[in-house]
Amino acid sequence: MTRVLVLNCGSSSLKYRLFEGDAAVVASGIVERIGEDEPGAPRDHAEALSTAMAGLPLEGLTAVGHRVVHGGLTFTAPAVVDDAVLAAIAELVPLAPLHNPANLAGIEVARALLPGVPQVAVFDTAFHRTLSPAASTYAIDAATAERYGIHRYGFHGTSHAIVSRRTAALLGRPLAEVNTVTLHLGNGASACAVEGGRSVATSMGLSPLEGLVMGTRSGDLDPAIIFHLHRVAGLPLGEIDDLLNRRSGLAGLAGVNDMRTLLARRASGDGAAALAFEVYCRRIRSYVGAYYAQLGRLDAITFTAGVGENAPAVRAAALAGLDRLGIVVDPVRNDAPDRGARVISPPDAPVAVCVVPTDEEWEIARQTLGVVAP
Known part of the structure; x- marks a missing residue:
C-alpha cells in the first residue's frame, strides 16, 4: 500500500x-x-x-x-x-x-x-512549460529578458492539470481530444487554455500578479501606472509592490477580498461592490474569448477553486453574452446545490460549461508517485 x-x-x-x-x-x-x-x-x-x-x-x-x-x-x-x-x-x-x-x-x-x-x-510552473515561445515571450529587449529570466512561467499548474483531466473524464472523452479553458478562481485566480492536456496559454506570467482580477492582486494593468505612481505620486517601489499585490483587486475596489462578502454587499445595493463584481467578471470573459480564439475549437469551460466552485453568480456573469460562441449557462443547473463535478450548460450546448472541484494536494501526490513508484 x-x-x-x-x-x-x-x-x-x-x-x-x-x-x-x-x-x-x-x-x-x-x-x-x-x-x-x-x-x-x-x-x-x-x-x-x-x-x-x-x-x-x-x-x-x-x-x-x-x-x-x-x-x-x-x-x-x-x-x-x-x-x-x-x-x-x-x-x-x-x-x-x-x-x-x-x-x-x-x-x-x-x-x-x-x-x-x-x-x-x-x-506550480511545470505544467506550463509546454507553452510555445510565442506564448511565453514578452516583447521586451531579448538580451535583457534572457539575463534576468523575464518569461511567462504561469502558476496554479497542478490545479489546471487535474481539472482539465477531470473535465475530459466528466465529458466521457479522451483527454487528447478535448480543448478546455480552465478558470481557477480563488483568492488567487488564473485562466489556462488546455489543448489536449497541454497548457498553451495562461494568464499569470513572470509572477502570480498578471492576469485576472484577484482577491488582493490587480491582475493586468498598464505598466505605466507603476512609473506614474513612482514619479508623480512619489511612492517607493516597495510600496507600489505592496499596493498591487496586497491592496488591489477586489480589496482595492470594494474593501473586501472575500467573494461571499462582496456578493452580499452587492445584493444590498453597495455600488463599489457592484463595480468590483463587474470588473472581475469582465476580465474573466475577455480571457475566455481570447483563449477560444487561441484554441480555434473549444469543447469546455471549467470553473474551479473556492469562487469558481461556489459562486453561481460569478459563473453566470463571467460568461454572459457569449451565446453566439456556443457558450451558455443553464440557470437551473448553475444554481443547483450540487458540489461534485458537473455540467451546468444545457445538454445541447456546443461548448460544455463545467464545475470541477480541484484537488491540488492529490495531484501533487499523484505526480510524486509517478517518479518514485516502482
Whole structure:
C-alpha cells in the first residue's frame, strides 16, 4: 500500500495531507503563525513540521511530495530532491521571493526528519512549460529578458492539470481530444487554455500578479501606472509592490477580498461592490474569448477553486453574452446545490460549461508517485 505525505509550506504556514492508496485521505491539517511572536506559535518550520508529524501514521511512508511554486525554465516535471535540485530551487528564489524560501525550508526539514524517505518537488510552473515561445515571450529587449529570466512561467499548474483531466473524464472523452479553458478562481485566480492536456496559454506570467482580477492582486494593468505612481505620486517601489499585490483587486475596489462578502454587499445595493463584481467578471470573459480564439475549437469551460466552485453568480456573469460562441449557462443547473463535478450548460450546448472541484494536494501526490513508484 502506497502512502504519500504532501506538504505545502508558506512563509508562516504549513498545510499537510497524508494519502493512502487511491486518494484516500488518512490525515490532514494546517499549522499557522510559524515564526510569529505569539504564545504557542511554532518557532520555525522545523518545529511546526515536527509537531505535525508526531501525530501522523508515517509507517511505511512511500514518499513526501512538496509543493514548490517556481521551477523556472529548469524544471519541466517533478524532481526527486537531491543536493543539486535543492541548489537549483534556491537559485530561483529571486523569481519567487515570497514562496520558494518557505518551500525550501519544508524540504530541508522533511529530509532531516525522514531520512531515507524520497522527497519530491512538484512545481506550480511545470505544467506550463509546454507553452510555445510565442506564448511565453514578452516583447521586451531579448538580451535583457534572457539575463534576468523575464518569461511567462504561469502558476496554479497542478490545479489546471487535474481539472482539465477531470473535465475530459466528466465529458466521457479522451483527454487528447478535448480543448478546455480552465478558470481557477480563488483568492488567487488564473485562466489556462488546455489543448489536449497541454497548457498553451495562461494568464499569470513572470509572477502570480498578471492576469485576472484577484482577491488582493490587480491582475493586468498598464505598466505605466507603476512609473506614474513612482514619479508623480512619489511612492517607493516597495510600496507600489505592496499596493498591487496586497491592496488591489477586489480589496482595492470594494474593501473586501472575500467573494461571499462582496456578493452580499452587492445584493444590498453597495455600488463599489457592484463595480468590483463587474470588473472581475469582465476580465474573466475577455480571457475566455481570447483563449477560444487561441484554441480555434473549444469543447469546455471549467470553473474551479473556492469562487469558481461556489459562486453561481460569478459563473453566470463571467460568461454572459457569449451565446453566439456556443457558450451558455443553464440557470437551473448553475444554481443547483450540487458540489461534485458537473455540467451546468444545457445538454445541447456546443461548448460544455463545467464545475470541477480541484484537488491540488492529490495531484501533487499523484505526480510524486509517478517518479518514485516502482
